[in-house]
Amino acid sequence: MKVLYVSPSFYPAKHFGGTTSSGFGLCNALAQLPGIELRVLTTDADGPLRRQRLDGTPFPKHLSEGYPVYYCRGLFGTDVSLSMLSSLWPMIRWADVVHLNAVYSPPTIPVLMLTKLTNKAMVWSTRGALQRWSGTTRKNAKSIWDRVCSTLCDSDRVVLHVTSEQERRETLTRINKARAVIFANGVDTPIQVQSDGRPQNALHLLYLGRLHQIKGIENLLGALAWVNSSTRLSICGDGQPEYSAKLRDLVAQLGLNDRVIFHGLVTDEAKESQFHQADVVVVPSFKEAFCMVVAEALAHGVPVIASRGTPWSRLEEMGCGLWVNNDASSLAEAITRAANMPRDEMGRRGREWMKREFSWPVIADQMVAQYRELVERNQPVSERGAVATRSKPNLNGRSRRYRSGSDTHVRLHDDDADRSILQAGQRKPASVRTGSGSDPIQAQLEWSIPSLSLRVLTL
Numbered sequence: 001m002k003v004l005y006v007s008p009s010f011y012p013a014k015h016f017g018g019t020t021s022s023g024f025g026l027c028n029a030l031a032q033l034p035g036i037e038l039r040v041l042t043t044d045a046d047g048p049l050r051r052q053r054l055d056g057t058p059f060p061k062h063l064s065e066g067y068p069v070y071y072c073r074g075l076f077g078t079d080v081s082l083s084m085l086s087s088l089w090p091m092i093r094w095a096d097v098v099h100l101n102a103v104y105s106p107p108t109i110p111v112l113m114l115t116k117l118t119n120k121a122m123v124w125s126t127r128g129a130l131q132r133w134s135g136t137t138r139k140n141a142k143s144i145w146d147r148v149c150s151t152l153c154d155s156d157r158v159v160l161h162v163t164s165e166q167e168r169r170e171t172l173t174r175i176n177k178a179r180a181v182i183f184a185n186g187v188d189t190p191i192q193v194q195s196d197g198r199p200q201n202a203l204h205l206l207y208l209g210r211l212h213q214i215k216g217i218e219n220l221l222g223a224l225a226w227v228n229s230s231t232r233l234s235i236c237g238d239g240q241p242e243y244s245a246k247l248r249d250l251v252a253q254l255g256l257n258d259r260v261i262f263h264g265l266v267t268d269e270a271k272e273s274q275f276h277q278a279d280v281v282v283v284p285s286f287k288e289a290f291c292m293v294v295a296e297a298l299a300h301g302v303p304v305i306a307s308r309g310t311p312w313s314r315l316e317e318m319g320c321g322l323w324v325n326n327d328a329s330s331l332a333e334a335i336t337r338a339a340n341m342p343r344d345e346m347g348r349r350g351r352e353w354m355k356r357e358f359s360w361p362v363i364a365d366q367m368v369a370q371y372r373e374l375v376e377r378n379q380p381v382s383e384r385g386a387v388a389t390r391s392k393p394n395l396n397g398r399s400r401r402y403r404s405g406s407d408t409h410v411r412l413h414d415d416d417a418d419r420s421i422l423q424a425g426q427r428k429p430a431s432v433r434t435g436s437g438s439d440p441i442q443a444q445l446e447w448s449i450p451s452l453s454l455r456v457l458t459l
Helices: 018-031 082-094 108-118 139-151 165-172 217-224 241-253 268-277 292-299 328-339 343-357 360-378 416-426 449-458
Strands: 002-006 037-043 068-072 097-100 121-125 158-162 179-182 204-208 232-236 260-264 280-283 304-307 321-324 388-392 400-404
Touching: 002 018, 002 082, 018 037, 018 292, 018 360, 037 082, 068 082, 082 108, 097 108, 097 360, 108 121, 108 139, 121 360, 158 165, 158 360, 165 179, 204 217, 204 268, 204 292, 217 232, 217 241, 217 328, 232 268, 241 260, 280 292, 280 328, 292 304, 292 343, 304 328, 321 328
Parallel strands: 002 037, 002 097, 037 068, 097 121, 121 158, 158 179, 204 232, 204 280, 232 260, 280 304, 304 321
Antiparallel strands: 388 400
């Protein structure tokens, strides 16, 4: 099975946090499964600035994990890449199933449009982007975007990958022409866990994530001011300079300068060190679809206090953390409780839980089963060898179905509009630079996705 994974950013990008690391983990696990041929199409973005770019050479770059990554050159902004857009058509035609990892991003609508034109099965990981909270910005613009995206979906062909029941409900209110399935994200569990760096005379709390209003960090700081003065907090992550400055000002106003340390963005060994030194990880978010840091903390044997805005209600059931409201009073009470709980034992239970239910091989098997189910739904009837129905894309957004037996052929192109789209899709690019025996996907294609989009809208 040929799988195309499309994402605005990809490993080794660090700026975008859990979304990028989760996608990398999934792709690594998929590449190890028999019968899976994986390609990743992404940009070289590692932040919002042009100077924050990855080295995308050679093109594609073959990772040691066993699959090629096509790092397309960004032009401006976070993930605007014309070379990525021009590569979508040949890449999608190559694939059996497309896995999209973006919502409010430049490749999203082109991917949805082209998979509809080619009737390709698609899994769409929405990553909580379609959930809302009181601080959600640009609601009207997002609503228009959502309606366009929903129009390009259909429930036979497109499955929304969500990570919780709450996310499923909220997502389907906005993309109502697709189905949704719940799969957790996976996590890598370290072979060994070190805890000798944790101070013995004070409770060390860790916040690790973006610095953003939705994360509820102000409430955590308010809670810290109410608990034992020996409790310390490390804040790891970055965000908009204005908001970061606001948090530092709040720390000073609350008299917490000697109890709070801002470490900035931490990755790799520095991130591992923070887990080793933490007694408890605190996640005070107003809203989360999954929250990778909870799984990462538990995998490192660190108990977690998570807010009810996260989907981690099983923390208490599994005996490895607390699930509480995210107001300052509730967080302070939870921190005080955690100080007197058997944290080492809680950490061991959390690690076993992650190994058992959240390992990447387990998640990859579930995802491939979903890929196969989608591809089977979209196979031509003649390939199934039995009486069946097959959806066929139509320009007006509806599907037409044709019935056929094993001894007849499915009529795929029976009108001028279909032939026109087929010819547009198969038109040879103006120039293709390939060597003898080279992969045509690697060619530099002079293809205009905007003009294709215009053609689809006007036909």
